[in-house]
Amino acid sequence: MGAPTTTSETAASEVAAYLQRHETKGLLRFITCGSVDDGKSTLIGRLLFESRALFDDQLSALESDSRRHGTRNGEIDYALLLDGLSAEREQGITIDVAYRFFSTDKRKFIVADCPGHEQYTRNMATGASTADVAVVLVDARKGLLAQTRRHSYIASLLGIRHVLLAVNKMDLVGFDFAVFDEIVAGYRELAAQLGIAHVQAVPLSALQGDNLMQRSANTPWYDGPSVLEYLENVDATRGASGIGFRLPVQWVNRPDQDFRGFAGTVAAGSVKPGDDIVVLPSGRRSKVARIVTAGGDLDLAGEGQAVTLTLQDELDISRGDVIADAHKPPQVSDQFAAHMLWMGDQALLPGRPYWLKIGTRTVSASVTEIKHKIDVNTQEPLAAKHLELNEVGYCNLYLDQPVPFEAYADSRTLGGFILIDRQSNATVAAGTLEFALRRAGNIHWQHLDVDKTARARIKGQKPRVLWFTGLSGSGKSTIANLVDKRLHGLGYHTFILDGDNVRHGLNKDLGFTDEDRVENIRRVAEVAKLMADAGLIVLVSFISPFRAERRMARELFAPGEFVEVFIDTPLAVAEERDVKGLYAKARAGQLRNFTGIDSPYEIPEAAELQLDTVSDPAEHLAQRVIDFLLD
Numbered sequence: 001m002g003a004p005t006t007t008s009e010t011a012a013s014e015v016a017a018y019l020q021r022h023e024t025k026g027l028l029r030f031i032t033c034g035s036v037d038d039g040k041s042t043l044i045g046r047l048l049f050e051s052r053a054l055f056d057d058q059l060s061a062l063e064s065d066s067r068r069h070g071t072r073n074g075e076i077d078y079a080l081l082l083d084g085l086s087a088e089r090e091q092g093i094t095i096d097v098a099y100r101f102f103s104t105d106k107r108k109f110i111v112a113d114c115p116g117h118e119q120y121t122r123n124m125a126t127g128a129s130t131a132d133v134a135v136v137l138v139d140a141r142k143g144l145l146a147q148t149r150r151h152s153y154i155a156s157l158l159g160i161r162h163v164l165l166a167v168n169k170m171d172l173v174g175f176d177f178a179v180f181d182e183i184v185a186g187y188r189e190l191a192a193q194l195g196i197a198h199v200q201a202v203p204l205s206a207l208q209g210d211n212l213m214q215r216s217a218n219t220p221w222y223d224g225p226s227v228l229e230y231l232e233n234v235d236a237t238r239g240a241s242g243i244g245f246r247l248p249v250q251w252v253n254r255p256d257q258d259f260r261g262f263a264g265t266v267a268a269g270s271v272k273p274g275d276d277i278v279v280l281p282s283g284r285r286s287k288v289a290r291i292v293t294a295g296g297d298l299d300l301a302g303e304g305q306a307v308t309l310t311l312q313d314e315l316d317i318s319r320g321d322v323i324a325d326a327h328k329p330p331q332v333s334d335q336f337a338a339h340m341l342w343m344g345d346q347a348l349l350p351g352r353p354y355w356l357k358i359g360t361r362t363v364s365a366s367v368t369e370i371k372h373k374i375d376v377n378t379q380e381p382l383a384a385k386h387l388e389l390n391e392v393g394y395c396n397l398y399l400d401q402p403v404p405f406e407a408y409a410d411s412r413t414l415g416g417f418i419l420i421d422r423q424s425n426a427t428v429a430a431g432t433l434e435f436a437l438r439r440a441g442n443i444h445w446q447h448l449d450v451d452k453t454a455r456a457r458i459k460g461q462k463p464r465v466l467w468f469t470g471l472s473g474s475g476k477s478t479i480a481n482l483v484d485k486r487l488h489g490l491g492y493h494t495f496i497l498d499g500d501n502v503r504h505g506l507n508k509d510l511g512f513t514d515e516d517r518v519e520n521i522r523r524v525a526e527v528a529k530l531m532a533d534a535g536l537i538v539l540v541s542f543i544s545p546f547r548a549e550r551r552m553a554r555e556l557f558a559p560g561e562f563v564e565v566f567i568d569t570p571l572a573v574a575e576e577r578d579v580k581g582l583y584a585k586a587r588a589g590q591l592r593n594f595t596g597i598d599s600p601y602e603i604p605e606a607a608e609l610q611l612d613t614v615s616d617p618a619e620h621l622a623q624r625v626i627d628f629l630l631d
């Protein structure tokens with residue numbers, strides 16, 4: 001175990017053999033779930049310590065830390081190894097995923113230490129997404145807790161099929177078999193519900209070391225492996241998933257005219273020179289010419305290997321494409337049912353576009369429907385209009401272009417995705433694709449002979465969307481009306497979509513929650529698009545308070561077609577005007593979610609026009625819009 005003893009009497013060949021073993025020995029990634037109180041940090045600290053993975057300087061730091069902070073009378077406190085940051089220590093919780101490395105003669109290990117605090121489900125998901133085994137810690141005195149269910153659920157959601165149930169603190173229950181047995185029976189029931197196929201339960205005292213490295217004499221009734229034996233021997237290989245060869249292209253390697261290689265890591269199956277392949281989503285076919293690696297060409301490459309393929313034909317392939325077995329290709333779709341764990345500080349709002357990253361591909365995506373959210377403590381489905389931080393939802397997703405994919409159960413690489421906020425670039429969700437929605441393939445674009453250009457030409461104008469945004473009472477309707485009247489007078493074909501009016505008909509089912517506003521704007525943007533397709537100049541006058549939806553609206557149109565007009569009126573001025581008496585009501589608490597009072601307005605950052613209604617009269621501002629349009 002640990003580093004080889006490189007003393008002079010160690011034969012050189014033994015060292016070579018050791019290094020060889022070390023090079024080729026397998027890697028197991030696991031996560032630990034449970035709280036600091038359950039003894040999680042002690043367990044990992046001790047595993048690391050006893051496998052001699054610690055460097056000397058870490059050790060001496062540990063000893064002095066133990067004297068300062070330790071809770072164990074100057075003895076080494078293993079928990080301090082993991083609760084690395086002092087801020088975390090002060091809170092008494094571990095707040096981030098800490099990755100640790102250690103090795104024994106048999107295996108190398110990467111352990112993701114996942115915090116047990118209620119709020120940090122997202123950290124656990126981060127660790128779980130790459131792990132093969134979850135070590136779930138339970139305090140023998142407390143038994144299974146809500147967090148045990150939650151952690152196990154998230155582990156199963158992210159594809160972990162092997163659980164080591166560590167029933168810790170057995171010393172505090174007198175190594176009583178009955179206590180252990182009851183906890184294990186309860187857990188097996190839970191595991192069956194969650195579809196966790198393999199559970200090994202170990203009666204443990206992480207603190208005293210019982211059944212940690214070796215089996216303990218204190219549990220004569222237990223004949224299973226110690227924690228370390230289990231970790232060293234568990235076969236957590238996923239086995240062939242049955243899907244064919246898949247290579248998500250990471251980059252195209254084209255050093256000169258003669259060489260064109262497609263580099264990536266084999267996500268599933270294996271490949272040989274001469275194999276028939278198909279490139280998706282384009283559907284173009286060829287055969288593998290060579291499998292190139294830094295160490296020379298290969299005759300065969302399998303899952304997990306990083307390679308560069310060259311093909312027999314010149315195909316146009318770019319990053320994000322998937323090269324696949326032509327006889328067993330993946331499905332391609334743009335609509336999915338998916339589970340998502342929400343990690344954003346702002347709630348998930350259906351209809352809002354996010355970036356979706358799957359494999360090596362990034363596309364725009366939105367949630368069309370949250371079917372339900374799932375209580376992570378009980379796995380019960382609950383009705384939901386949005387998802388908050390740490391909530392799990394089952395959703396329908398719509399992508400702006402079709403992507404090749406696999407069900408997550410078959411491939412973590414081609415079935416797992418993350419969502420990224422388009423403003424902040426923060427990762428806001430981790431998700432698993434379940435299946436493609438059939439309707440995607442059944443709806444086709446109807447070709448229209450008379451197109452937008454033809455319709456606009458006959459009207460003698462260019463279609464435009466003038467998008468007026470601003471607070472209630474800022475002056476959107478007043479200015480839009482003036483612009484409309486003048487354009488009409490000049491013979492242009494126009495139409496006004498006004499929030500107050502559209503909300504009486506098409507959108508009468510919507511209120512003023514964030515999610516209803518997102519849907520409100522999505523629908524009106526689609527209507528504006530139809531009107532622009534009809535060749536009209538459309539004036540849209542909605543508060544449209546969120547940048548993300550204004551951007552979504554903009555992206556529906558050709559460059560230059562969408563003109564954002566920010567009616568810039570300070571809240572105090574709009575409130576002073578209070579044309580409809582709504583501000584007074586909102587201030588009196590009779591109207592909830594009122595923009596500017598208890599619902600946000602996100603000021604445009606790059607509007608084509610910014611109109612200051614304090615310094616300029618409405619007529620003047622309307623003329624500026626006309627001048628911009630007719631310029």
Ligand SMILES: Nc1ncnc2c1ncn2[C@@H]1O[C@H](COP(=O)(O)OS(=O)(=O)O)[C@@H](OP(=O)(O)O)[C@H]1O
Pocket residue numbers: 471472473477499500503512516517518520521541542543544545580582591592593594595
């Ligand atoms: N809670 C709350 N917040 C904001 N506005 C409210 C609210 N309740 C009713 N109203 C009236 O609805 C009009 C705004 O509707 P919009 O469709 O433009 O709003 S949004 O774009 O979906 O935010 C808005 O019209 P304008 O004053 O013309 O902007 C209000 O008259």
Ligand SMILES: Nc1ncnc2c1ncn2[C@@H]1O[C@H](COP(=O)(O)OP(=O)(O)O)[C@@H](O)[C@H]1O
Pocket residue numbers: 470471472473474475476477478479541567577579612613614616617618621
């Ligand atoms: N410069 C200005 N531009 C637009 N409206 C103004 C201006 N100055 C005062 N107002 C008044 O402010 C009010 C704006 O109301 P409205 O146009 O209904 O706003 P919104 O449609 O944004 O809710 C009107 O009563 C209008 O006469």
